[in-house]
Amino acid sequence: MKDTGDFEQRVSRSIQASIAVKQLLLGNADVVSLIAKVSARLVDTISQGNKVLLFGNGGSAADAQHIAAEFVGRFAFDRPALPALALSVNTSCVTAIGNDYGYDLVFSRQIEALARPGDLAIGISTSGNSSNVLRGLSVASKMGLCTVALTGCTGGKLKGVVDHCICAPSNETPRIQECHILIGHIISELVEETIFHEQSRISRS
Numbered sequence: 001m002k003d004t005g006d007f008e009q010r011v012s013r014s015i016q017a018s019i020a021v022k023q024l025l026l027g028n029a030d031v032v033s034l035i036a037k038v039s040a041r042l043v044d045t046i047s048q049g050n051k052v053l054l055f056g057n058g059g060s061a062a063d064a065q066h067i068a069a070e071f072v073g074r075f076a077f078d079r080p081a082l083p084a085l086a087l088s089v090n091t092s093c094v095t096a097i098g099n100d101y102g103y104d105l106v107f108s109r110q111i112e113a114l115a116r117p118g119d120l121a122i123g124i125s126t127s128g129n130s131s132n133v134l135r136g137l138s139v140a141s142k143m144g145l146c147t148v149a150l151t152g153c154t155g156g157k158l159k160g161v162v163d164h165c166i167c168a169p170s171n172e173t174p175r176i177q178e179c180h181i182l183i184g185h186i187i188s189e190l191v192e193e194t195i196f197h198e199q200s201r202i203s204r205s
Helices: 005-027 029-047 059-072 091-100 108-114 131-142 156-160 173-195 197-204
Strands: 052-056 084-086 120-124 146-151 164-167
Touching: 005 029, 005 173, 029 052, 029 120, 029 146, 029 164, 029 173, 052 059, 052 108, 052 131, 059 084, 059 120, 059 173, 091 108, 108 131, 120 131, 131 146, 131 156, 146 156, 146 173, 156 164, 173 197
Parallel strands: 052 084, 052 120, 120 146, 146 164
Antiparallel strands: none
C-alpha cells in the first residue's frame, strides 16, 4: 500500500484552502449582505405563492439539484414542502432540447414553459460565462422573474444580466463550488426558519 504521508499533507492543504476562501467570503460585508438580501427575496417569492427555478452544468447542476432538494424536502426540521425545480433532472427534456434546438437552449426553453412572473431563477456557473445559463437567466429576466447568479470571483458575463450576482472569492472551481453549496445551505436555512418560524421554534425547544 502506498505511503499516505504525502496524501495527508495534500488533504490538509485542501482543507486549509477551503477554509481560507470561506474566510474571505465571511470578511466581505457586501457579499454577506447580498446573501441576506437574496434570502429575503426568496422568502417573499415563496410566501406569495411563486416558485424557485435552479440550473447549472456539471457540478453546478448537482448543486442546483441539492438546493432544490433542501426546499422540496427539508433542511433542518419537518415542515410543508417549498416549491423549487432543478432544470437538469428531466433527462428526456434536456436531451430533446439539446438535440433539436441546441445545448445553449436547454434551460431557457424550460423556463419559457415553466416559469411565471414573480418566480425566482438561480443560475449557477463557476466561470459566470456558461452560455446556456446566460440564456436561461436572460429569458427569465425578460419574463419578469427575479434573477440570481452564483459565480466565481469575477462574476463573468452573468454579472451584467442578473439582478443579484453572488461571487465566490476564488478562481478555483472546487473552492467556488464549496462556497456555492455553503451559500445554498445558508439560504435554505434562512428561508425555512423565516417561513416556518413557529415550527423552527418548537424544533429547537
